Amino acid sequence: MWTSACSCRGIPRLQSSLVSLNNYYSALLHSQSSNPSKSRNTQLMRNPPPKVINLEDTLKVFDEMLHRCHLPSVVRFNQILGPLVKLKHYSEVIYSYKQMGLLGIVLNIYSLAIIINCYCHLNKMGFSLSVLGKFFKCGLEPDVTTLNTLINGFLLADRVTEATAIFSKMVEGGYCKPDVCTFNTLTKGLCIKGNNSGALQLLRKMEQFGDCKPDLVAYSTIIDSLCKDTLIVDAFNLLSEMITKGIAPDIITYNSLIHGVCRLGQWKEATRLLNEMVSRNIFPNLYTFNILVDSLCKEGMVVEAKSVVEIMIQRDIEPDTVTYNSLMDGYCLRGEMDEAREVFDLMVSKGSMVDAQSYNILMNGYCKHKKIDEAVTLFQEMSRKGLIPDTVIYNTLMNGFCKLGRIQDAQKLFFRMQAYGQFPDVVSYAVLLDGLCKSQQLDMAINLLKEMEGKKLDPDIVIYNIFMDYFCKAGKVEAARDLFCGLSSKGLHPDVKTYTIMISGFCNSGLISGAEKLLREMEEKGCLPSYVTYNTIVRALIHNNEMSRAMELIHQMVERGFCADASTMELIVDLLSQDKVDPALLPLIKQSF
């Protein structure tokens, strides 16, 4: 199906990267042959195997310890509960400590730090702070670790003011000086906000801060953030800098870089990085493979992704929920729902954790391909299995109903989710608003918008896109344009969809020059047109008989790896049959298939 956005983008890249992809497999296999799992000599070269602990076993041991006549010391409890935090079993850890408290076990500074960290990750800073109060009640002094944990919690909750307040106290107070960890936590906070330059500045400041030399984590944090913003060149420059300073990259640094290049479809570069890391005796781990599988799937290359899964199994790396979820999503994207279902069933039969996200991916796939009944069945099934449908799941299902025009069913779900204690977010409102607008119920939509604002949920660019789209399609381009012009005063930036909606609006109102102006503007602002943008404007140009300009843009879009969609292609084929297309452009158009 060359009409789908994904395969359209995937095809040209696939052709140009098939050769490098072969090298890529051999790089993965090579790392296996140089590292046979059965050989004892090379065993030492592997990354240290992760400790296998699970919730069930730990809780069994915990219960046993709790029922001994002579209670073990609090240290023993910390030793077994601490690792559960890394497995993200926050609520269970908190519950366990509560049980200990009931038996009169006195907690120490380590226990309290663990509990605070759990509340931080559950986004319950209020509870974190009350645990801090407990510190003082017990005559314990919080240390650097405790404060770093709190800073991290505030940053994760987007409460920057409180985070920096703690940092300032540490700097001024002097009794608890910030350390590398403090700085790295703040660096991460800046990265989350997309402030790479701020993060780099902090890195430089750190060097001036006594014995706080930036370490591997400091550099890796920023490298990852640069990669996420597709600033690959800057990321590699920072990598060179850290190596020059004698800090060697590790598996996490490489995973960030590999993810960065894969996201851009640079398979050849990914291959080079894989070879480079293996030559440094760093071997791809579960994260690495999951990144590869997911990136291939997102490019529509599920067959290749499946081969990578085979390779990881050969290498004794067991695919996990993340691996299967990515693969499932890859099939869903291509509309291969039977294959997606097969992966889901495989997960169930292998006893892998099927989580809410697994359900969501499959449900979303069914919804996108108009199989709402299958999605509803899954929804009922997950509830039966004790998995609580969260806001994301409800949004998916509501979206499924809205796209079928069944707004009332979506609204029923909207009420139901609140009755079951799930809070609608901006996405929930966006889904319903779009549904209402598309079914010409503007009054209802505006009421809902008011309700949303009453709940202190700020409309984002998606919400504005929905209304702009409504106005454009209703032939009220002026109203859409007013919204568009007001965006910056609301602190919102137009995205590709915003521009495409407006361009389409202008085109349909015969204002092609306005559309062309916007096309230039988006390029200037660094917002690259998508294949939808191109097709919209190309179609309009053809209808307007501006053939040479249309061909110019077709040329540009093919150059950028996009292809014409079905309706544009239909137009072109039609023109071809009427001999209205310059034969010199034929090879170009063919390429577009």
Next chain:
DNA sequence: CTAGGGTTAG
């Protein structure tokens, strides 16, 4: 026995 960096969904 506590803190900081890497993977998946709407």
